[in-house]
Amino acid sequence: MTQEQLDSNNKEFEPQNWREKNVEVVSDEVKRHPEANTALFLGLISIPLSTGPIGLATSAFGIIAGIRTMKATKTNPDLYTPDSYKKGLAGLICSIVALAIFGITSILYVSLV
Numbered sequence: 001m002t003q004e005q006l007d008s009n010n011k012e013f014e015p016q017n018w019r020e021k022n023v024e025v026v027s028d029e030v031k032r033h034p035e036a037n038t039a040l041f042l043g044l045i046s047i048p049l050s051t052g053p054i055g056l057a058t059s060a061f062g063i064i065a066g067i068r069t070m071k072a073t074k075t076n077p078d079l080y081t082p083d084s085y086k087k088g089l090a091g092l093i094c095s096i097v098a099l100a101i102f103g104i105t106s107i108l109y110v111s112l113v
Helices: 003-011 015-022 036-046 053-075 082-112
Strands: none
Touching: 036 053, 036 082, 053 082
8 A cells, every 4th residue: 555545444433523423512502501601500508508598599590590590591592502401401400309308397397206
């Protein structure tokens, strides 16, 4: 094989060409929802804090942010990435779990005191 044939065979395995062929590029028009990470963060942080009033507040705000994110990504699917919907849903679920833990611990505290 000549050097030119080796070079032409190696071009298809170059990292730059491989990235262009196999990775989906998100255009400038499609963006992440600005509240998606907020909903996820509030949902995750509300679980360890769920036994106190701070957990109640973070779970309430996490539920609101999760619902707003999911509603916006459902009504405008071309505007936001599908990852935004998933983060909003995860934040909503975590916030609901934290709210349930807060309710159970509040009932137990009141019944035992």
